[in-house]
Amino acid sequence: MIDISTTYMGLKLANPLIVGASGLTGTPEGIQKAAEAGAGAIVLKSLFEEQILTELGAEEKGIDLDAYPEAEAFISRTAWEKGTENYLEMLNEAKARAAGVPIFASINCVGSGTWASFASRIEKTGADGLELNIAFLPATTSLGSKDIEAKVLSTVREARRATKLPIQVKLGQHYSSLPNLAQALSKEGANALVLFNRFYRLDIDLKGMKLTRAQPLSGPDEYHESLRWVALLFQRAGLELTGATGIHDAETVTKFILAGAGAVQICSAIYKGGWKVIGSMVEDLGNILDSMGFSSLDAMRGKLSAQNSGKPADYLRLQYIKALTGIY
Ligand SMILES: Cc1cc2nc3c(=O)[nH]c(=O)nc-3n(C[C@H](O)[C@H](O)[C@H](O)COP(=O)(O)O)c2cc1C
Numbered sequence: 335m336i337d338i339s340t341t342y343m344g345l346k347l348a349n350p351l352i353v354g355a356s357g358l359t360g361t362p363e364g365i366q367k368a369a370e371a372g373a374g375a376i377v378l379k380s381l382f383e384e385q386i387l388t389e390l391g392a393e394e395k396g397i398d399l400d401a402y403p404e405a406e407a408f409i410s411r412t413a414w415e416k417g418t419e420n421y422l423e424m425l426n427e428a429k430a431r432a433a434g435v436p437i438f439a440s441i442n443c444v445g446s447g448t449w450a451s452f453a454s455r456i457e458k459t460g461a462d463g464l465e466l467n468i469a470f471l472p473a474t475t476s477l478g479s480k481d482i483e484a485k486v487l488s489t490v491r492e493a494r495r496a497t498k499l500p501i502q503v504k505l506g507q508h509y510s511s512l513p514n515l516a517q518a519l520s521k522e523g524a525n526a527l528v529l530f531n532r533f534y535r536l537d538i539d540l541k542g543m544k545l546t547r548a549q550p551l552s553g554p555d556e557y558h559e560s561l562r563w564v565a566l567l568f569q570r571a572g573l574e575l576t577g578a579t580g581i582h583d584a585e586t587v588t589k590f591i592l593a594g595a596g597a598v599q600i601c602s603a604i605y606k607g608g609w610k611v612i613g614s615m616v617e618d619l620g621n622i623l624d625s626m627g628f629s630s631l632d633a634m635r636g637k638l639s640a641q642n643s644g645k646p647a648d649y650l651r652l653q654y655i656k657a658l659t660g661i662y
Contacts, residue, residue: 336620337630340374342596343500343525343574345436345462347374349616350587350631354578354599355380355440355467355504362424366431371609372616373435374597378428380440380467381421381452418452422459429460436462438502442469443489453496463500466493466524469533479510486515487522494523502576504528507559516571526574528599529563532556551602556580561593565649568594568639582606584618588626594636 338349352375353359353368360379368376421439428437439461441452453464468486486505493501501523507530509515516527535548557580564575577590578599590598603611628634636642640649 336623336628338616338620338623340596340631342375342576343463343502345375345500347436347597348372349374349619350591350595350597351612351615351619352377352438352576352597352599353604353612354601355465356601356605358601358604360424362427362431365428365437367609368612369432369435371612373612375436375438375462376428376432377438377440377465377599378421378425380442380465381417382442418455422455425456425459425461438463438465440465440467440504441493442467443493450492450496453493453499457497457499461499463502464493464497465502465504465528466490467504467531469506469531483509483515483518487518490519490522490524500525502526502528502574504531504578506531506533507563512563513567513571516567516573520572524573526576526596527567527571528576528578529560529567530579532579551605552580552582553602554580554582554586557586557589561589562649564590564595565593565638565643566640568636569641584615584622587615587619588622588634589638591631591634592636592638594639596635 340347340350342350349372351373353373355377356379358364358379359368359376365376365378425437425439437460439456439459441456441464443466456464466489468489470482470485472482486503490501490503503519503524503526505512505515505527519527532552534550537546537548538544539546557577560577560579564577567573567575574596575594576597576599577587577593577595578601580602581587581590581598581600582603587598600611600615603615607614623629623631623634626634640646643649
């Protein structure tokens with residue numbers, strides 16, 4: 335019998351497949367479906383600051399939602415509490431419907447500090463963990479990489495002060511030195527990193543001469559950068575690692591475990607294939623481990639990380655060379 339259970343951030347998961355924060359996990363019904371489908375853990379849709387602003391009718395009041403950090407100054411305490419109360423109610427009901435599957439709350443934060451007290455309320459409401467979805471786009475020349483990293487670190491510091499819950503930090507991939515930042519995040523009290531978020535993408539509609547949204551769902555060929563960084567950071571930064579983006583089948587899950595991931599997050603695969611995708615991936619994962627001669631995920635984890643692969647330089651390679659591609 336192949337054991338695909340795992341312990342992640344101190345939580346016992348039946349399998350390493352975590353349903354990522356999204357519309358799929360934005361209602362108690364969605365949480366119940368994820369649990370019934372066999373998810374190892376579930377991340378609730380993020381409580382977005384823009385969402386709170388929208389609740390207040392920010393657009394009608396002429397508040398620019400795109401300029402959130404500035405707009406926040408206009409928002410009353412009452413509006414924050416209305417958004418957060420709804421979220422806590424959802425968390426409460428989600429816990430009741432999840433049949434013991436661990437539930438992570440998720441906050442999309444940019445370091446304002448207002449949400450920090452909310453982290454302790456999340457803990458009291460019964461979340462098993464907290465995901466900080468830190469998504470800050472520096473569209474200004476006045477901020478340097480150190481300033482941005484300081485924001486990320488203070489966000490985690492404030493959350494750690496407010497709660498004892500396991501904290502995972504979900505990042506985008508554009509940081510100057512991810513190993514350095516990862517180690518600093520560990521020192522601030524983060525327990526795991528989720529690599530990487532896949533942000534909203536925009537496009538340009540040439541016929542309409544306007545901005546439009548690009549494909550919101552990932553494809554199965556988008557996992558490579560996440561895989562590289564999981565492999566590079568395995569046992570290097572004092573954090574557990576979750577692979578995310580472009581994970582659509584059990585083969586890819588296996589690659590992430592070999593690279594050193596404690597767990598993986600899936601989202602687009604479920605949007606595309608329905609909840610049954612989770613059961614298929616769980617079954618296939620067991621079969622793959624068996625065919626490769628591993629009796630558990632622990633036995634397999636990190637075998638092909640940068641430090642264990644015997645070819646660490648391959649993970650550092652950025653440029654194509656003829657001998658490698660054989661094509662160009
Ligand atoms: C419709 C939709 C809604 C999402 N909402 C959130 C969210 O609330 N918080 C978050 O951290 N990520 C959110 N994401 C990102 C996903 O959690 C995930 O990181 C991303 O889709 C990449 O994983 P995938 O390739 O498995 O889809 C959302 C993604 C989609 C497609």
